Amino acid sequence: MEGYAKGLEGVIAGESTICQINGEKGQLLYRGYPIEQLAKHVSFEDTTYLLLYGHLPNQQDSALFRAKMRNARELGPQILDMISHFPEASHPMELLQSVIAYLSAYVEHRIHHGPTCNCRETLHQVAQLPSVIAAYHRIRNGLRYIPPQKSLSHGANFLYMLRGELPTEEEGKIMDSALVMHAEHAFNASTFTARVVASSQSTCYSSISAAIGSLYGSLHGGANERVMDMVDEIGTKENVVPWLEAALAKNQKVMGMGHRVYKAKDPRSNLMEEYLLYLSEQSGDMRYYDILKELELQTRKRMEEKGKPIYPNVDFFSGAVYRLLGIPTKLFTPIFAMSRVSGWLAHVLEQRMDNRLYRPRALYTGPEPRDLPSDLP
Template sequence: MVLCEYKPGLEGIPAAESGISFVDGQKGILEYRGIRIEELAQHSNFLETAYLLIWGELPTQDELKAFEQEVRSHRRIKYRIRDMMKSFPESGHPMDALQASAAALGLFYSRRDLHNPVYIRDAVVRLLATIPTMVAAFQLMRKGNDPVKPNDDLDYAANFLYMLTEKEPDPLAARIMDVCLILHAEHTMNASTFSARVTASTLTDPYAVVASAVGTLGGPLHGGANEEVIQMLEEIGSVANVRPYVDSCLERKAKIMGFGHRVYKVKDPRATILQKLAEELFAKFGQDKYYDIAQEMEVVVAEKLAHKGIYPNVDFYSGLVYRKLGIPTDLFTPIFAIARVAGWLAHWKEQLEENRIFRPTQVYKGVHDVSYIPVAKR
């Protein structure tokens, strides 16, 4: 017997009560703990935003200083994890390397003391601190180079860019990287966050929670979309080809990467901020020819699909920002993961507060009362 209407993808069905973030898709509003994303992008930094998401309020000056110092002192990874990563195939995707490494981290801290606030804080600090180190380390090791040690004189985003290049980044580049992390830190009950909460509900350790979420984020319909946007822009090649490309997609009913969102029916507010960041980078470091293509695409897609509420989402401009920062395309989604760890951990902590294991039902479509046939008669 069907107890309720089946909704593919659980569309519109609440999976949890949460006080972490809020989206109004009709008005283009995104809030973290009630604070608009535009305010956080302008005034906050990533670790302060992470603290806000995880502990529910902005830290005092002393609390933020202590938190930043804790994260700074835990950036280094175990040599055994580093040795394990060296054995990964060079052709492997960085998201797969990150998922394996995050899971392996749990081997060293497998004690599950989920009612102990010290254990929870230590896990939060360790995951926030080491995930960027793992991403940067794999990027260098797959080229045959040793990883770069963290620079304790640099803040969170600047240190990540330093570990990729062993060069201190330009202050504008570091600030823009930090804002990108803020923008990607949390977004209600998306696929990877739902994965994190389902895993958390079993009362496993937080490293398994993050590893499961990383695996979910890697798909092209979720975090992997920003990679495909760049591939799409490269395929289009010129502004003149934009309209024929869009027309072809519509005729084939093919998805146009970077456009449309399950929640937003207006332009994603994060896309608006990212577009401004891209323009700041281009003004200082030179234009990207694909930006003109992207702008034309936004015009053409709006002309043809705005009546359906299809506008640029967060993935559309993020790749252009990362390209200008010199980041390889297949690191775009791992950077998304670096940021989203904050949101996943916030949901992990919230899930523990009133936990009940997820056990949804299903609509059975199979047959009944089938007789077994011995193998000799098949």
């Protein structure tokens, strides 16, 4: 049928001024700024401001916004209680989704008074997700909850609350920069989910909770977890070639390589590689770096020979970076959520500025009209 595109592939489903991706050139820009510059020189808090307000903050706005974000980090006793009592076998993404829905009950929503929303004021969702993830990890491991520290950046505070000790300045910067790199990526499944929910004029908490649900799916978040499973399976640099040959012979994908949109190197992967090298040298453990570099080299060589060049995407090095920062694999997708929430909120606000309820049609492939059978039970 004309106009039908499975999975909406290639369909333009809305206008946006937030994020531009040029897959051929390997460019990613937030509000026109290249990701490499933002990730190196702008904090996650200022990046969030940029995404939510459309421009970088001046010094005064930056200080005010930072204070607001840091004041909102502390978890209330109800949330700590919820984390403690959440079913043992659950995944932390289910917890995040529930916490956001629950937090909503404590907020006076202003959505019905116009296209704006008070999420830029409360900043609950951006500020509290790292605290929830850190508290989840500690409580699940029989450790005490560490309250946030206002002197620390968003990324450094997360590491502090997770590990219970202050990170080095460099570790804090790397974590913050990794969050900047994951904060936004245009109309992917979770962001589109957030916008669809926003289009019905539901609350931004409903949008974010739904977006977390979408990111939880194995086709969206989680590639860096699978990269680390692969690295663990490979084990040594020497085993890269035999492992790769066996994998390609079975048509198995090399995790963290290739991308639907980027047909050049994902600009974020260069920075992630730089951070991995730094952390590996600092820790004296070059194993992950050596395996990944060899795997990149050998995969690119073989794929180029086949005339199908592929390059590392952001997930190729990020899992190893997180691991060297002391973050367990189970938290990789929640960390993606705690970063992407800034982009989701920006899209919710943008959707409301010029809203039209999403209502696509389905191509009906069911039975023709028919009468009920005469021998109904």
